[in-house]
Amino acid sequence: MPMRFDGFESLLSFQARSLPHAPALVYERGEEQQVCTYGELFLLIQQRAKALRAAGCHSLGVLCDGSFSCIIEIFAAVLGGKRVSLFNENTPDELLFGQVASAQVDCLWGDGELCEVLSPYIVKEAPGGAGQILFFTSGTTSVSKAVVLTDKSLMASAYNGSALLPLTQADRLLCLLPLDHVFGFVCGLLWGLSCGAAVALGRGPRHYGDDCGFFKPTALSAVPLLLGFLLQHRAINPELQLVLVGAGGCPPAILQGAKAMGLRVHFGYGLTETSSGVALSLGEDPYAMTVCPEDTLSIAPDGEVLIYAPTCLMQGYWQHPEDTAAAVKNGVLYTGDVGRLDEQGRLILTGRKKEMLVLPDGTKLFLPEYEGAIREALGREGCIVEGKTGPILLLEGVAQDTAPLWEKLLPLIRQRPRSQQIVKIDFYGGPLPRTASGKIMRWAIQRKGEQP
Amino acid sequence: MTTRQDILDKTREIIIESLPELEGQSFDESTVINTDTGIDSMGFTLIICRLEAAFNVRIPNRQWQKLSTLGDVVDAIEKRLPKQ
Numbered sequence: 206m207p208m209r210f211d212g213f214e215s216l217l218s219f220q221a222r223s224l225p226h227a228p229a230l231v232y233e234r235g236e237e238q239q240v241c242t243y244g245e246l247f248l249l250i251q252q253r254a255k256a257l258r259a260a261g262c263h264s265l266g267v268l269c270d271g272s273f274s275c276i277i278e279i280f281a282a283v284l285g286g287k288r289v290s291l292f293n294e295n296t297p298d299e300l301l302f303g304q305v306a307s308a309q310v311d312c313l314w315g316d317g318e319l320c321e322v323l324s325p326y327i328v329k330e331a332p333g334g335a336g337q338i339l340f341f342t343s344g345t346t347s348v349s350k351a352v353v354l355t356d357k358s359l360m361a362s363a364y365n366g367s368a369l370l371p372l373t374q375a376d377r378l379l380c381l382l383p384l385d386h387v388f389g390f391v392c393g394l395l396w397g398l399s400c401g402a403a404v405a406l407g408r409g410p411r412h413y414g415d416d417c418g419f420f421k422p423t424a425l426s427a428v429p430l431l432l433g434f435l436l437q438h439r440a441i442n443p444e445l446q447l448v449l450v451g452a453g454g455c456p457p458a459i460l461q462g463a464k465a466m467g468l469r470v471h472f473g474y475g476l477t478e479t480s481s482g483v484a485l486s487l488g489e490d491p492y493a494m495t496v497c498p499e500d501t502l503s504i505a506p507d508g509e510v511l512i513y514a515p516t517c518l519m520q521g522y523w524q525h526p527e528d529t530a531a532a533v534k535n536g537v538l539y540t541g542d543v544g545r546l547d548e549q550g551r552l553i554l555t556g557r558k559k560e561m562l563v564l565p566d567g568t569k570l571f572l573p574e575y576e577g578a579i580r581e582a583l584g585r586e587g588c589i590v591e592g593k594t595g596p597i598l599l600l601e602g603v604a605q606d607t608a609p610l611w612e613k614l615l616p617l618i619r620q621r622p623r624s625q626q627i628v629k630i631d632f633y634g635g636p637l638p639r640t641a642s643g644k645i646m647r648w649a650i651q652r653k654g655e656q657p
Numbered sequence: 658m659t660t661r662q663d664i665l666d667k668t669r670e671i672i673i674e675s676l677p678e679l680e681g682q683s684f685d686e687s688t689v690i691n692t693d694t695g696i697d698s699m700g701f702t703l704i705i706c707r708l709e710a711a712f713n714v715r716i717p718n719r720q721w722q723k724l725s726t727l728g729d730v731v732d733a734i735e736k737r738l739p740k741q
Binding site for chain 2: 294295297319409410411413414430431433434438565566594595611615618619621622623624626628
């Protein structure tokens with residue numbers, strides 16, 4: 206049975222006592238693998254936590270680069286009683302500036318040059334919040350908001366995953382996903398540590414194609430796009446047995462490719478708001494997901510998936526109490542996803558209620574504001590963004606030369622993360638279907654697109 | 658001396674290696690990478706890494722988001738080539 210930990214300190218101290226000489230983190234230094242044992246890891250984190258306690262700051266922003274030092278810093282800051290905000294160092298400038306400003310951090314850890322650029326957005330004295338960890342998500346608007354989680358909720362989520370899908374001490378989990386994404390943090394890192402497995406730290410995007418060969422993992426967490434890439438480029442090592450796919454729907458072709466290589470593939474469903482996964486596929490049907498032990502799922506009359514997850518639920522959206530109240534009612538999270546429960550109580554997702562695209566890299570794109578900016582740039586009203594493999598712009602009317610449209614669009618999409626950049630312009634062939642009030646009927650267009 | 662055309666030719670070659678189905682398609686500096694080539698963000702990462710190796714340059718990860726057209730990629734490489 207997996208252990209249940211009530212925070213980072215209990216995880217690290219228990220594993221340091223139980224498995225002092227077992228490898229905890231494996232990473233590259235000087236083109237060679239370095240191993241940090243559970244005993245050494247806890248010691249290093251305690252030392253850094255002591256230094257951070259002595260430092261004056263209350264709220265640390267971490268520009269995540271996935272490195273060994275980055276992980277030490279995150280754990281140490283939590284043990285040192287700081288509120289921690291996780292940022293992706295590759296976020297486009299304007300977005301990152303806004304995130305750092307809204308998180309109210311009074312010190313930053315990360316690339317020195319970037320910290321310098323971000324220094325105007327640091328506050329002199331930030332509100333604290335021991336144990337709070339902020340993850341940014343698009344949530345219900347395109348203005349990214351921080352979800353307030355805790356080390357306790359994250360460990361509860363790791364327990365949930367481990368209970369359904371345990372790793373052993375002989376396993377090596379490869380962490381390729383960004384740590385500022387809750388799926389990467391929980392399923393790429395905490396899942397392995399809570400099971401006493403070794404976690405290998407990927408060397409960044411330049412090594413996506415050869416990290417499996419270098420670290421020889423037995424388990425991997427991946428978003429669909431990454432798994433597809435690894436399969437396409439035959440970058441899977443023979444020792445790899447288990448792949449946990451999350452943060453977005455996985456096309457059947459990728460699943461078939463993975464199975465053909467003898468991999469055991471499981472899908473996970475969860476949200477940042479629930480500290481990652483609440484359901485996992487365990488059986489032959491990868492799209493029927495068993496609900497995690499500490500969570501309860503139900504389906505609203507309109508099909509919306511409702512989650513009661515008292516141990517994993519967010520504290521709220523950082524300084525957005527109205528949004529929190531709209532998303533969580535009586536302790537139940539309204540997910541915006543649509544699904545059903547089968548006769549065995551397993552969750553089967555069928556779509557989304559909110560006007561949002563979940564992109565193949567696991568990020569979300571809130572459509573109304575994006576479409577509003579596109580309409581303004583193009584000077585035309587009839588358009589929507591859709592697409593499962595990447596954002597496609599669908600325009601009202603018959604096909605025409607798209608070159609002038611691209612010219613107007615490029616300045617806008619260049620400001621967006623690559624995964625959100627429009628990949629194609631299509632034409633509907635006539636007027637887009639609208640409601641009596643003139644609103645475009647997105648669901649009708651999607652349904653038409655899904656018909657064979 | 659490496660010219661812009663050399664960089665563009667190498668970029669085209671690497672794209673075709675990565676996506677052989679694009680063989681025969683014409684690329685120029687105005688080609689929008691995501692759109693005209695159908696390369697997704699993972700494929701883009703692979704291509705940039707191969708280009709970095711081919712020209713012995715390193716384009717900071719933070720710059721990758723800003724590379725929309727092949728012209729942008731050529732600019733980023735050209736700017737970082739050792740002075741000749």
